[in-house]
Amino acid sequence: MQHETQDDLVQPFQIDPFRLRGRLVRLGPAIDRILTRHAYPAPVAELLGEAIALAVALARALKYEGVFTLQTKGDGPVRMMVADVTTSGALRGYAQFDLEKLERASAAAQASGNDLLGSVPRLLGGGYLALTVDQGEHTDRYQGIVELNGATLAHCIHHYFRQSEQVEAGLKVAVARVPDKSGAARWRAGCLMIERLPIEDELQRDAEDEGWRRAMILMSSSTSQELVDPALPPEALLYRLFHEDGVRAYRKRPLVARCRCSRDRVETVLRALGPEDLADMKVDGRILVTCEFCSAVYAFAEEEIAALAER
Numbered sequence: 428m429q430h431e432t433q434d435d436l437v438q439p440f441q442i443d444p445f446r447l448r449g450r451l452v453r454l455g456p457a458i459d460r461i462l463t464r465h466a467y468p469a470p471v472a473e474l475l476g477e478a479i480a481l482a483v484a485l486a487r488a489l490k491y492e493g494v495f496t497l498q499t500k501g502d503g504p505v506r507m508m509v510a511d512v513t514t515s516g517a518l519r520g521y522a523q524f525d526l527e528k529l530e531r532a533s534a535a536a537q538a539s540g541n542d543l544l545g546s547v548p549r550l551l552g553g554g555y556l557a558l559t560v561d562q563g564e565h566t567d568r569y570q571g572i573v574e575l576n577g578a579t580l581a582h583c584i585h586h587y588f589r590q591s592e593q594v595e596a597g598l599k600v601a602v603a604r605v606p607d608k609s610g611a612a613r614w615r616a617g618c619l620m621i622e623r624l625p626i627e628d629e630l631q632r633d634a635e636d637e638g639w640r641r642a643m644i645l646m647s648s649s650t651s652q653e654l655v656d657p658a659l660p661p662e663a664l665l666y667r668l669f670h671e672d673g674v675r676a677y678r679k680r681p682l683v684a685r686c687r688c689s690r691d692r693v694e695t696v697l698r699a700l701g702p703e704d705l706a707d708m709k710v711d712g713r714i715l716v717t718c719e720f721c722s723a724v725y726a727f728a729e730e731e732i733a734a735l736a737e738r
C-alpha cells in the first residue's frame with residue numbers, strides 16, 4: 428500500500444444521501460512551524476492556530492484562485508490576527524497582542540475560578556472578523572465582515588454564514604500541543620466543516636433536514652483529541668463519525684507553511700511611500716523591514732533608499 432502523509436492536508440468529503448459536503452483539515456508540522464517560530468504566549472498561539480485551521484476550511488468552501496484571508500481586529504489583548512492561505516495550499520499567520528492586557532485577562536480568568544468567557548470575548552474583545560478573497564490585480568476583491576459576537580471564532584463564522592451567505596454550515600476546530608515520538612510537544616490543529624447544499628428536490632426536504640441534524644450531532648460528538656490525534660488518519664475519523672450515512676472521501680490536498688514575502692514586494696511598498704516617510708523610517712542610515720508573518724528581515728542601505736525615493 429502506498430504510504431500517504433496524514434498531516435498538513437485538507438480532506439474533502441461528501442455525505443451523498445443528504446447532499447452534505449465537508450472538509451477535514453489536519454495540521455501537524457506546518458502549524459507547529461508557524462506557531463513555534465512566533466513563540467507567542469500559549470493562549471495567543473492557540474487562537475492563531477484556530478484562525479489558520481478555520482481559514483483553510485473556509486478557503487476550500489469558495490471557488491477562487493489566489494489568497495484567502497481571515498483577519499480579526501478587536502479591542503481585547505489580541506489586537507489583530509491575520510491568517511491566510513493560497514489556492515496552492517501555502518499557509519501563514521501572525522498575531523499582534525498587548526502582553527500586559529493578556530496577563531491581566533489571564534489573571535482575571537484564573538481569579539474567577541473558571542473561565543466562563545469564550546476565547547473571543549476574553550482575548551479579542553469587541554471588534555470584527557473579515558474574510559477576504561484576493562484574486563490578484565484587476566479583479567474584484569470579495570470581502571465579508573461579521574462582528575465578533577460569539578464565544579469562539581467558530582461561533583463567529585457560524586453567525587457569518589447564517590447572516591451573509593444564508594448557508595447552513597457547521598464547524599468544529601481544535602488546537603493542542605501533542606507529544607511527538609521523541610516526547611517533544613508539537614502544535615497540532617484540526618478543523619471539521621460541513622455545509623449543506625441548497626435543496627433541489629422538495630420531496631427530499633425532510634430526509635435532508637434529518638440528515639443535516641444527524642451530521643451536526645455526529646460532528647459535535649467528535650472530540651478535540653480526535654481532531655488533532657496524529658495516530659488517527661483523516662479517513663478513519665470520517666469513517667468513525669459518518670460511516671452509517673455513507674461518507675465518501677475525495678482526493679487530499681496538501682498544505683505547507685510558507686510565507687510569500689519577498690524583497691520585491693517590500694520594495695513596492697516602500698516605493699509607494701514618499702521620501703519623507705522613508706526618511707522617517709531610517710535608523711542609523713538604513714531601513715529594516717521585518718515580515719510580520721515569518722520574521723524575515725529586509726535591509727535597505729542609504730543608496731538603495733535614495734533609489735526607492737526616486738521611484
Ligand SMILES: [Zn+2]
Binds near residue numbers: 719720
Ligand atoms: Zn514573510
